[in-house]
Every structure is written in C-alpha cells, then in structure tokens.
Amino acid sequence: MDQGRQEVNLVLDASVALSWLARRGDAGEAGISRRAAQEVVREGALVPALFFTEITNGLLVAERTGNISPNQVNSFLADVDALPITTDREAPESTLRAVLELSRGTGLTAYDATYLELAMRSRGILATFDRRLATAARSNGIPLFGQT
Numbered sequence: 001m002d003q004g005r006q007e008v009n010l011v012l013d014a015s016v017a018l019s020w021l022a023r024r025g026d027a028g029e030a031g032i033s034r035r036a037a038q039e040v041v042r043e044g045a046l047v048p049a050l051f052f053t054e055i056t057n058g059l060l061v062a063e064r065t066g067n068i069s070p071n072q073v074n075s076f077l078a079d080v081d082a083l084p085i086t087t088d089r090e091a092p093e094s095t096l097r098a099v100l101e102l103s104r105g106t107g108l109t110a111y112d113a114t115y116l117e118l119a120m121r122s123r124g125i126l127a128t129f130d131r132r133l134a135t136a137a138r139s140n141g142i143p144l145f146g147q148t
Contacts (some may be wrong), residue, residue, distance in 0.1 A: 017055055
C-alpha cells in the first residue's frame with residue numbers, strides 16, 4: 001500500500017473491496033465491482049484508515065459463518081496489500097468535527113460519514129455499495145463510481 005501519494009481520484013469503500021471476494025448477485029453491481037478493481041489497479045484508490053478495520057471485520061464475519069476459508073482470507077489480504085491503495089494522511093482527530101456534522105446531517109454512521117468526508121475533501125469519486133452512503137454522497141454533490 002502506498003502511504004506516500006494523495007492525488008487519487010477514487011475513494012474506495014470497504015463494501016466494494018469486499019465484493020472482490022464475495023461476488024455481488026446483481027449483474028450491474030458485479031460489473032461495477034470488476035470495473036472498480038480494474039480502476040484501483042490502474043489508477044489507485046484513496047481510503048480512510050478505518051477501511052482496513054472494516055475489511056478485516058468483513059473477512060472475519062465471512063470466515064466465522066463458513067462462507068470463506070482462512071486461506072481465502074490470507075490470499076485476499078495479500079491481493080489487497082499489493083494494490084496501490086493510499087491511506088488518507090489526515091489524522092482522524094482533524095476530521096472528527098466534519099465527520100460528526102456529516103453524520104448528524106445525513107443520518108449516516110460515523111464510519112460511513114468518514115468515507116463521505118474523505119470524498120468531499122479530496123474531490124474524489126466514491127465507490128460504494130452502501131445505499132445510504134450513496135444517497136448522502138449524491139445529496140452532497142459527490143459522484144459515484146459506475147454512475148459518472
């Protein structure tokens with residue numbers, strides 16, 4: 001993962017990254033998932049630090065429910081680690097108030113508002129399958145990957 005560069009246009013939500021392992025049932029979403037993976041490989045992605053905790057949790061839930069094996073988890077993590085994913089350089093405490101206000105104004109969790117705040121601040125395109133986050137992004141003028 002590239003900690004150094006910040007000039008990335010795609011803000012990647014954990015829901016899209018996890019879709020690379022657990023395929024989407026909807027054909028349109030499956031296509032967006034594939035295109036997002038290609039875009040990340042080609043151009044990179046920007047994520048908040050909590051992205052890694054979220055994908056870890058998603059992998060643990062899938063593993064504990066028997067949907068994926070520990071070997072699949074390890075392979076997926078190796079693949080993600082090899083991608084040009086840049087972690088946001090802003091310290092979480094510096095964005096706390098903006099995230100709080102976005103959460104209040106949109107009804108999003110603080111976790112989802114973190115992605116929205118990052119997309120707004122970076123003027124990025126948000127890649128997400130979270131419907132509430134997508135609605136809040138549209139309401140705030142943030143373009144959505146696959147819909148631009």
